[in-house]
Amino acid sequence: MSIDWAHFTPASALAGGVLIGVAVALFVLLTGRIAGISGVLGGLLQPSRGDVGWRVAFVAGLMLSPWLYRLLAPLPPLVIEAGTGRLVLAGLLVGVGTRYAGGCTSGHGVCGVSRLSPRSLVATAAFMAAGFATVFVVRHLVAG
Amino acid sequence: MPRLLASFVAGLVFGIGLLLAGMANPAKVLGFLDLAGAWDPSLALVMAGAVAVGSVAFALAKRRRVSLLGAPMQLPTARQVDRRLVVGSLVFGIGWGLAGFCPGPALVALGEGAGQAAVFVLAMLAGMGLHAWRERMQGTALAAPVPQDA
Numbered sequence: 001m002s003i004d005w006a007h008f009t010p011a012s013a014l015a016g017g018v019l020i021g022v023a024v025a026l027f028v029l030l031t032g033r034i035a036g037i038s039g040v041l042g043g044l045l046q047p048s049r050g051d052v053g054w055r056v057a058f059v060a061g062l063m064l065s066p067w068l069y070r071l072l073a074p075l076p077p078l079v080i081e082a083g084t085g086r087l088v089l090a091g092l093l094v095g096v097g098t099r100y101a102g103g104c105t106s107g108h109g110v111c112g113v114s115r116l117s118p119r120s121l122v123a124t125a126a127f128m129a130a131g132f133a134t135v136f137v138v139r140h141l142v143a144g
Numbered sequence: 145m146p147r148l149l150a151s152f153v154a155g156l157v158f159g160i161g162l163l164l165a166g167m168a169n170p171a172k173v174l175g176f177l178d179l180a181g182a183w184d185p186s187l188a189l190v191m192a193g194a195v196a197v198g199s200v201a202f203a204l205a206k207r208r209r210v211s212l213l214g215a216p217m218q219l220p221t222a223r224q225v226d227r228r229l230v231v232g233s234l235v236f237g238i239g240w241g242l243a244g245f246c247p248g249p250a251l252v253a254l255g256e257g258a259g260q261a262a263v264f265v266l267a268m269l270a271g272m273g274l275h276a277w278r279e280r281m282q283g284t285a286l287a288a289p290v291p292q293d294a
Contacts, residue, residue: 082244
C-alpha cells in the first residue's frame with residue numbers, strides 16, 4: 001500500500017463528512033427518520049399512503065444539490081470509468097444488495113455506525129470488505 | 145409542510161456534503177477502495193466527520209419520543225445479525241467496487257446531468273424493484289419482511 005498524496009484531500013473530506021453528519025442530524029431530529037438513501041429510494045417502489053412526499057423531497061434535495069453547489073463554487077470533477085455494461089451490473093447489485101441488507105453507505109455506514117448498531121457495524125465491515133476485494137480483482141487481477 | 149421542507153433541506157445538505165467531500169465522484173471512491181494501488185484515504189475521513197456529528201445527533205434522538213417537528217421518532221430496533229444482512233451487504237459491496245457508485249452519490253451525479261449516472265440509477269431502481277417484487281411474492285407465504293435499518 002502506498003498513499004496517493006496527490007489525490008488525498010483531508011480537509012475537504014472531513015468538512016464534507018461533517019456536512020453529511022449535519023444532514024443526518026437535521027433529518028433525524030426534525031423528522032424522526034434515518035437518512036438511509038437506499039431505504040428512502042426503495043420505499044418509493046413500495047409506496048404506502050402518506051409515505052411518499054418526504055421521500056420525494058429528500059431525493060429532490062440530493063439531486064438539486066449540484067445546482068446550489070455550483071452557485072458557491074465550481075463543481076468538483078466527475079469521472080465515471082465504468083462502461084455501460086459494468087454500470088448496469090453494478091447498479092443491479094447495489095439495488096438488490098442494499099435492499100436485502102436493509103441499508104447502504106448512509107443508512108448502515110453513517111447512521112448505523114453513529115448509533116453503534118451491531119447490524120450496521122457488521123454490514124459496513126461486509127460491504128467495505130467486498131468493495132476492497134472487488135477493486136483488487138478488477139484492477140490488479142483482471143486488468144493487470 | 146415543515147417536515148417536507150426539512151426532508152428537502154436534509155437531502156440538499158447531504159448532497160453538498162458528498163460533493164465537497166469528493167464522494168460524488170466514483171473515481172475518488174475507487175481510489176479509496178484500491179488498497180493495493182495508490183491509496184486515497186479521503187473516504188475514511190468523510191466517515192469520521194459524518195459519524196462524529198451523527199453520534200451526537202443520535203444520542204439526542206434516542207432520548208426523544210417525538211421529533212422537534214412532532215413526528216414519531218423512528219429509530220431501527222432490529223439487532224439480529226442474519227444471513228440477509230451479510231449477503232446483502234456483500235452483494236452491495238461488489239456492485240460498489242465495480243463502478244464506485246453507491247445510492248447517494250449516484251443520485252447527486254444524476255443531478256449533475258451525467259448520462260452514465262442515469263444508466264446506473266435505472267439499473268439500481270430495477271434491482272430495488274426486483275427486491276420489492278420478491279418480497280411481495282414471499283409476503284403472502286411465511287417470510288418476515290427484511291428489517292429496514294434505513
